[in-house]
Structure formats: structure tokens, C-alpha cells
Amino acid sequence: MNTIIVYESLSGNTMEVAELIQGTLESEGHTVTLYRIGAKQPLPSMGDYDIIFLGTYTWGKGITPKRTKKFVADLGYKPDNIYLFGTGDTQFGGDDLFCHALDRLAKFYNVEYPVLKIEQSPRGSQEEKVIEWTKGVLRNEKIRNG
Numbered sequence: 001m002n003t004i005i006v007y008e009s010l011s012g013n014t015m016e017v018a019e020l021i022q023g024t025l026e027s028e029g030h031t032v033t034l035y036r037i038g039a040k041q042p043l044p045s046m047g048d049y050d051i052i053f054l055g056t057y058t059w060g061k062g063i064t065p066k067r068t069k070k071f072v073a074d075l076g077y078k079p080d081n082i083y084l085f086g087t088g089d090t091q092f093g094g095d096d097l098f099c100h101a102l103d104r105l106a107k108f109y110n111v112e113y114p115v116l117k118i119e120q121s122p123r124g125s126q127e128e129k130v131i132e133w134t135k136g137v138l139r140n141e142k143i144r145n146g
Contacts, residue, residue, distance in 0.1 A: 001141070003030045061097050
């Protein structure tokens with residue numbers, strides 16, 4: 001399967017999650033394109049991908065970063081093969097606002113598959129959480145596509 005991981009990262013945490021997802025997908029035989037929002041790369045044609053991963057951090061008290069919002073607007077459609085992941089920090093707004101950017105994106109895209117929320121860095125037990133979530137996405141795609 002042809003897969004793209006689109007992400008925005010400020011401190012590197014969301015990039016680490018994207019790279020873990022990439023490694024898991026590649027170990028399962030997927031061709032993966034990594035696209036960093038704001039890196040001034042031309043946007044690939046999203047219709048060319050079987051699975052789209054979109055990752056972002058949450059800014060301040062639950063805000064979606066401006067470049068992520070712009071990416072969503074520039075995309076111009078709501079793909080049904082999109083999976084959301086991201087990082088946040090509960091010290092900014094507690095559990096109610098933790099990774100709130102993902103909650104907003106999930107509502108916008110009307111995603112049914114659970115979003116992946118990581119506290120700061122995906123190290124330690126959270127690394128396994130990323131890997132298991134990614135494998136779950138692959139199982140979900142097999143079911144969804146029959």
C-alpha cells in the first residue's frame with residue numbers, strides 16, 4: 001500500500017511519532033512518503049495514497065497550529081482514509097485540552113478510528129502505544145477495504 005504521513009512538529013515530538021509510524025509501516029511492507037508541513041516541499045497528490053496519516057502538536061491551550069489549519073484548507077477535501085495522531089502536554093490545560101487539536105480535526109474529518117494522543121515524546125511505553133496503534137490502523141484498513 002502507498003501511504004503518506006503528513007505532520008507538523010515544533011519541538012520534534014510529533015516528528016518522532018511520525019518516524020515511528022513510518023518504521024512500523026515499512027516493516028509491514030508499505031511504501032511511505034513523509035511530508036513535513038511547513039518544510040516548503042511541494043504537496044504530493046493526496047489521491048495517490050491508500051492511507052493518509054495526519055499528525056500535529058497542540059499549541060497553547062488546545063489550539064490547532066496555523067500551518068496545520070492551512071494544510072487542511074489547502075487539501076480541499078475530506079478523505080475517508082485519514083488517521084490522526086499527535087502530541088501534547090497536559091501541563092497546558094490539563095486533560096480537557098490535552099491534544100485538543102486532534103479532537104478538532106477528528107470532528108472536522110468525522111473520523112471513527114481513535115486518534116493517537118502522545119504526552120510529549122513517544123519514548124518508553126508510549127513507543128509501544130504508537131506501534132500498536134499503527135498496526136491497528138492497518139487492520140482497520142483491511143476490514144474497511146474488504
